[in-house]
Amino acid sequence: MKHTDVRAILDDYLGGTLGRSELRALEAHLAGCGPCRRELQVIRRLLSESAKLPPSIEPPRDLWSRIEPRLSAKPLSSSTVFHRFRPPLHLGSLAAAASVLVILAVSATVFATRTRFTHTETPVTAHQQFVVTEKYYVAASAELAEAFRVARNELSPEMVQLIDKNLGVIDAAIQEIRDALAQDPNNREVMAMLATVYQKKLMVLRDVTGWTSEL
Amino acid sequence: MLKTFTAVGLIVSGSVGVTHAQQLVDERRPAGSDGTVKISVPAGSVRVVRWARDSVAVTGTLEGKVRLEFSTENRETRIRVLVPRGQSAASSADLEINVPRASHVAIRTITAEIDVSGQGSAVDAESQSGNVTIRGSLRTVYAETAGGDIRLDVSTKILRAKSVNGSVTVRGARGFVEISTVSGNATLAAHRLWEGEISTVSGDILFEGGFDHPGSLSVDSHGGLIELLLSPSIDADFDLVNVKGRVENEFARPSERTFSSGSGGTQIKVKSFKGTVKIKKR
Numbered sequence: 001m002k003h004t005d006v007r008a009i010l011d012d013y014l015g016g017t018l019g020r021s022e023l024r025a026l027e028a029h030l031a032g033c034g035p036c037r038r039e040l041q042v043i044r045r046l047l048s049e050s051a052k053l054p055p056s057i058e059p060p061r062d063l064w065s066r067i068e069p070r071l072s073a074k075p076l077s078s079s080t081v082f083h084r085f086r087p088p089l090h091l092g093s094l095a096a097a098a099s100v101l102v103i104l105a106v107s108a109t110v111f112a113t114r115t116r117f118t119h120t121e122t123p124v125t126a127h128q129q130f131v132v133t134e135k136y137y138v139a140a141s142a143e144l145a146e147a148f149r150v151a152r153n154e155l156s157p158e159m160v161q162l163i164d165k166n167l168g169v170i171d172a173a174i175q176e177i178r179d180a181l182a183q184d185p186n187n188r189e190v191m192a193m194l195a196t197v198y199q200k201k202l203m204v205l206r207d208v209t210g211w212t213s214e215l
Numbered sequence: 216m217l218k219t220f221t222a223v224g225l226i227v228s229g230s231v232g233v234t235h236a237q238q239l240v241d242e243r244r245p246a247g248s249d250g251t252v253k254i255s256v257p258a259g260s261v262r263v264v265r266w267a268r269d270s271v272a273v274t275g276t277l278e279g280k281v282r283l284e285f286s287t288e289n290r291e292t293r294i295r296v297l298v299p300r301g302q303s304a305a306s307s308a309d310l311e312i313n314v315p316r317a318s319h320v321a322i323r324t325i326t327a328e329i330d331v332s333g334q335g336s337a338v339d340a341e342s343q344s345g346n347v348t349i350r351g352s353l354r355t356v357y358a359e360t361a362g363g364d365i366r367l368d369v370s371t372k373i374l375r376a377k378s379v380n381g382s383v384t385v386r387g388a389r390g391f392v393e394i395s396t397v398s399g400n401a402t403l404a405a406h407r408l409w410e411g412e413i414s415t416v417s418g419d420i421l422f423e424g425g426f427d428h429p430g431s432l433s434v435d436s437h438g439g440l441i442e443l444l445l446s447p448s449i450d451a452d453f454d455l456v457n458v459k460g461r462v463e464n465e466f467a468r469p470s471e472r473t474f475s476s477g478s479g480g481t482q483i484k485v486k487s488f489k490g491t492v493k494i495k496k497r
Contacts, residue, residue, distance in 0.1 A: 024355070024373075027373045027391055028355065030391070031355075031390055031391070041429065044431065044482075155343075158344070159361065162344070162361065162362050162379070166379050166416075169416050173416050173417070173437040176488065177488060180458060180459070180488070189458070189486070190458060192486075193486060196414070200395070200397065200414070204379055207359075207361070208361060208379075211343055
């Protein structure tokens with residue numbers, strides 16, 4: 001991988017949207033390339049600093065109302081982002097669609113927390129924006145959970161029990177964070193925690209749905 | 216040219232009136248010094264040892280009617296334990312596989328234990344419920360299991376370990392390290408870390424180590440204990456988020472969420488929803 005190739009995908013790396021092979025190629029390059037590692041550090045710090053900035057000007061409601069349908073419509077028709085995800089081992093379009101939903105959910109989160117607008121009209125709260133983001137996580141989780149429901153017959157009862165137990169741990173965490181968010185709806189840190197736990201749930205479901213009792 | 220040696224023997228062992236065949240395996244194939252070796256073993260155990268020879272050798276036993284497929288094409292060697300249709304997948308194989316030092320090794324199992332040792336290139340080990348143990352000096356390490364424990368005692372620059380229920384323990388890593396579990400505990404003892412990321416939902420997290428300045432560490436748990444043991448002289452910028460949990464901090468007042476130690480530089484981010492966070496001086 002060349003330096004220019006690496007720098008072109010550092011944003012995706014930090015966004016967690018690289019596929020497994022790209023990720024490995026990138027990390028192999030970074031392991032031996034000081035300048036690219038420094039570039040990564042610079043981008044990470046810029047993102048970290050920008051995330052701390054107050055959202056002084058929020059997108060106007062009318063703008064958001066135009067964006068939301070586009071986000072809603074985009075997931076199942078977008079093919080440009082498909083190749084970036086690790087292809088599920090034995091899954092069809094269902095899980096792939098869920099993966100795309102995740103990407104868009106992450107995009108929506110970034111939009112909700114970082115985008116600045118020049119308009120000063122009716123503000124949309126961070127919570128309202130996150131509600132839209134959460135819809136994608138819930139939809140993606142539901143699709144993968146359905147795929148797992150079908151795939152669980154392929155797994156041993158012990159493995160199914162173990163996965164169910166851990167999905168229960170995740171769901172309990174989601175409920176606790178949602179309760180906290182209900183008390184403090186615009187707390188961005190709590191929103192980020194909720195997004196993290198949703199991502200963990202998607203990761204587990206995506207991984208185990210690809211498994212069978214045979215190799 | 217390397218001599219190809221193949222010997223498969225059959226022994227019969229009896230136990231409490233039940234007789235089952237056990238096949239002895241002792242096979243060797245020439246292989247490129249830096250090719251890929253793909254191994255799949257459903258149940259039992261697989262032990263991979265790197266050696267300074269341009270060949271792959273498989274020794275061990277196969278239980279019941281399971282069959283070994285051992286092939287080499289171009290730069291790729293495939294070793295597969297095949298379970299006949301209708302036979303229990305639990306029918307196991309216990310194999311020791313020697314591979315060239317510079318080869319990339321990919322291992323897949325269902326319940327089989329994975330054990331890799333030696334110096335070399337990349338290891339990619341994935342099991343559904345078996346334990347994964349990797350030791351040695353390796354360029355990259357990827358280890359994944361849902362139900363098993365992962366134990367990595369490695370000197371490596373790129374490491375990713377992922378479990379669901381099991382614990383992950385990593386010692387000796389440097390460079391990039393990423394650890395993820397749901398309910399399993401995660402332990403990372405690292406030195407000269409460039410970038411570390413540890414994430415659990417209910418599992419505890421323990422980090423002990425230092426950074427290749429300026430490094431970064433991101434630690435995240437919903438409800439598990441988070442404990443960081445750091446050098447008293449560390450130059451780092453801290454950013455703590457704890458919604459409902461308790462904080463014990465030897466680098467700043469417990470109420471402080473953003474603070475620096477020394478001249479700063481290394482970024483340390485800790486996020487917890489309800490777990491206790493302890494940041495201690497070593």
